[in-house]
Amino acid sequence: GNRRHIPKSVKEQLVTQCKYLAPKLVARSNQVGLSTVYQLRCMYRQTGTVQRKALIVGRPRSLNALDISFLEACIQRAPDIYLEELQEELHTAHDVSVSKTAIIHAL
Numbered sequence: 001g002n003r004r005h006i007p008k009s010v011k012e013q014l015v016t017q018c019k020y021l022a023p024k025l026v027a028r029s030n031q032v033g034l035s036t037v038y039q040l041r042c043m044y045r046q047t048g049t050v051q052r053k054a055l056i057v058g059r060p061r062s063l064n065a066l067d068i069s070f071l072e073a074c075i076q077r078a079p080d081i082y083l084e085e086l087q088e089e090l091h092t093a094h095d096v097s098v099s100k101t102a103i104i105h106a107l
Helices: 008-018 023-030 034-047 065-077 083-094 100-106
Strands: none
Touching: 008 023, 008 034, 023 034, 065 083, 065 100, 083 100
16 A cells, blocks of 8 residues: 555644644645545544554563474474473574473464
8 A cells, every 4th residue: 555654743733734724635735645634633533642552562472473483393393392492492593582381372
């Protein structure tokens, strides 16, 4: 699509301009889509802000997709591998130290 990041300050200006100008004119003069202007106005009316709250809450994952793929490959190579050995392999290859429980949850 034709998505691009619009800074918060610009979004706030768009909402302010909508108080005095037609949404079509605001969209055209700021080179943004008309639907963007409508969505920002709607969000501002509902929440009082022009930015969505982050969906990700809580602690970040200790293993990324590459680490998990590596562990899966280790298991395919040696199906009878122990968790301790997976920990060591991961630490040696990716310099990542995680608990056995984290490995179990990831797989």
